[in-house]
Amino acid sequence: MKQKIHYFAIAFLLTINLFSQNTYVFLGSYNRDKTAEAIQVYQLDTLNGKLIKFTSVKNVVNPSYLTVSPNGKFVYSCTDTKTPNAGSVSSFEFNTTAKTLTFLNSQRSGGENPVYVAVHKNGKWLVDANYTEGSVSVFPLLENGKIDSIAQNFQYMDGSTHKERQTRSHVHSAVFSPQNDYLFLPDLGADKIRCYAFDENQKMPLVETRNPFTKTDLEAGPRHFTFHPNQKFGYCIEEMAGQISVYQYENGVLNKIQRIATHSDKIKDGFESSDIHISPDGKFLYATNRGKENNTAIFSIDANGLLKNIGYQSTLGKHPRIFAIDESGKFLVASNVQTGNVVVFKRDSKTGLLKKTGTQIKMENVSCVQIKRI
Numbered sequence: 001m002k003q004k005i006h007y008f009a010i011a012f013l014l015t016i017n018l019f020s021q022n023t024y025v026f027l028g029s030y031n032r033d034k035t036a037e038a039i040q041v042y043q044l045d046t047l048n049g050k051l052i053k054f055t056s057v058k059n060v061v062n063p064s065y066l067t068v069s070p071n072g073k074f075v076y077s078c079t080d081t082k083t084p085n086a087g088s089v090s091s092f093e094f095n096t097t098a099k100t101l102t103f104l105n106s107q108r109s110g111g112e113n114p115v116y117v118a119v120h121k122n123g124k125w126l127v128d129a130n131y132t133e134g135s136v137s138v139f140p141l142l143e144n145g146k147i148d149s150i151a152q153n154f155q156y157m158d159g160s161t162h163k164e165r166q167t168r169s170h171v172h173s174a175v176f177s178p179q180n181d182y183l184f185l186p187d188l189g190a191d192k193i194r195c196y197a198f199d200e201n202q203k204m205p206l207v208e209t210r211n212p213f214t215k216t217d218l219e220a221g222p223r224h225f226t227f228h229p230n231q232k233f234g235y236c237i238e239e240m241a242g243q244i245s246v247y248q249y250e251n252g253v254l255n256k257i258q259r260i261a262t263h264s265d266k267i268k269d270g271f272e273s274s275d276i277h278i279s280p281d282g283k284f285l286y287a288t289n290r291g292k293e294n295n296t297a298i299f300s301i302d303a304n305g306l307l308k309n310i311g312y313q314s315t316l317g318k319h320p321r322i323f324a325i326d327e328s329g330k331f332l333v334a335s336n337v338q339t340g341n342v343v344v345f346k347r348d349s350k351t352g353l354l355k356k357t358g359t360q361i362k363m364e365n366v367s368c369v370q371i372k373r374i
Contacts, residue, residue, distance in 0.1 A: 023326055024096075025051060025333055026075060027342060028066040028368035030082065034059045039066070039077065039092070040363055041101055044371065049331050049344045049357035055099050057092065064367045065322070067117050068094075072374035074145035076126055078114035079106060087112045089128050089139065091147050096374060105146045110137035110153040116173040120180055122200055127174040127183060134169025136185055136194075138206055152204050160191040162219045165240065172223045172239070178231035182209075182252040186222035186236055191215065193222055193236060195252055214254040216245060224275050229282040233305035237262065237287050242271025244287060246305055258306050262287045262297045275322050280329040284352035288320040288334070296323070296334065296345075298352050313354040317341045322368040331357070335366045342366055 023044040031038040037056035044051060057063075064081035068074070075094050080086040087109040093102045111130025118127045119141070126139045126147060135155040140148040156169035170189035176198065177184065183206065185194035193214040197207040216222050221240025227233070227249065234247040234254055242263045247254035262273045272291035278284070278301070285299040285307060295314050299307040315323075317336025325332050325347070332345045332354055342361045345354040 021045065023328075023371060023373045024054065024072075024094075025324075026066050026068060026368075026370040026372070027335065027363055027366055028063045028077060029363060030062050030064055030337065030365040030367050032061055034061065036364065039063050039075075039101065041094070042361070044326060044331065044333070044344075046326060046328050046330055049346055049359050051342070051344060051359050051361055055101050057101050057103065060090070060103070063090070065114075065116050066368050066370050067119055068370055068372040069119050069141075069145070070121055070123050072372050074104075074141075075101060076117050076119060076147070078109070078117055078128065080109075081115060082113055085112065087114045087130060089114060089117055089126065089137075089147060091141075091145050093145050104144070107139060107147045107150060110150050111135035111155065118174045118176055120176060120198070120200060122180075125200065125205060127176075129171040129174040129185060131170050131172055131188075134171050134187065134189055136171055136174060136183075136206075138204075152206050154206065156187065156190065156194075158190050160189065160218060162221075162240065165189070165221065166191070166219070173225060175225045175227075177249075177252065178227050184225055184234075186225050187213075188221040188223055188239060191218055191220050191222065193225065193254065195254075197252060209252055211253050214247070214256075217241065217243075217259070220245070223273065226276050226278055228278060228301070228305065229280065235276055235278070235285060235307075237273050237276040239273050240271060242267070242273050242289065244273075244276065244285075244299075244307065246307060248305065257304075260299070260307050260309065263289055263293060264312065267292055274320060277323065277325050279325060279347065279349075279352070280327060281349065286323070286325070286332060288315065288323055290319045290321070294318050294320060294336070296320070296332070296354065298354065300352060310351075311353055313345065316343045316356065316360070324369040324371045326371045327373045333369045333371060335369045337365055337367050340364045340366055342369065
């Protein structure tokens with residue numbers, strides 16, 4: 001009997017260890033050196049937070065933002081970001097058995113300076129947000145993971161009141177609604193969160209709605225957006241104002257119920273708020289601040305969706321751009337562009353607070369983190 005228990009214990013530990021190695025961290029960067037590993041992939045050990053090098057890709061220019069397909073087989077990237085008269089989206093095949101990330105193809109992004117890509121839950125559509133020219137593009141995805149020619153492209157010209165940063169539209173992200181039936185486009189240049197219905201069965205899936213946008217506060221500079229797991233609330237981080245606006249959400253309509261600062265009271269100007277994510281349990285929200293602070297603001301989320309600031313955690317580097325939380329909710333991984341370092345933090349599920357693990361890796365101009373359990 002004792003021997004059987006021993007065998008079961010060993011099998012259980014092996015299962016846990018195997019499961020802990022099935023989570024992958026994908027890193028993108030601003031890197032014009034084609035000989036450098038511009039995209040890197042690590043395994044995240046979800047028992048201790050260690051990052052183990054898995055594979056990488058060279059010959060890619062400025063893969064500044066990445067996303068992973070729902071089935072984990074493909075990686076899509078903004079490429080040629082911040083490159084004058086250029087801009088593209090690229091696809092890669094991810095093979096965990098062969099430990100490879102293989103370039104498949106690229107398409108022109110339909111606008112200069114692509115900064116955000118998102119994949120529909122059915123894996124058949126890719127949406128790209130172009131910052132400089134203020135546009136959104138939609139591409140069909142083929143079964144082999146390649147990006148087909150552009151299906152739709154909308155460009156916007158309207159700006160807002162800031163004389164330097166809002167002379168025209170600057171679409172900064174493209175976020176699907178919880179049911180993937182709407183698409184939201186935070187537009188930093190126009191102080192709007194644009195919205196389209198998304199009909200996945202049409203050749204041109206973006207459909208105009210009766211509520212084409214939600215107006216934000218002037219000079220807010222809406223940047224990134226996320227939905228609560230309960231699908232009732234949406235949260236938009238505002239880069240220029242250093243605020244988070246909280247919205248009640250239903251059927252493509254946003255109604256603001258709160259606006260709260262991401263920064264501490266000590267910071268009076270020069271806000272550079274960046275990214276925003278919610279823990280899988282829906283209890284805590286995290287938001288990064290660049291510029292003078294270089295930290296992650298931590299908020300508790302009440303049952304009514306409202307936020308309460310409970311603390312800050314340094315990202316242990318400069319200019320944190322994109323961060324991610326793993327699907328277990330145990331770890332938060334932050335990227336710091338200017339210091340070129342990636343830091344893993346252990347997340348306390350009860351308090352929401354963060355604590356650095358022993359893992360930190362270097363990657364020049366690292367700009368994006370995505371985590372996927374496969």
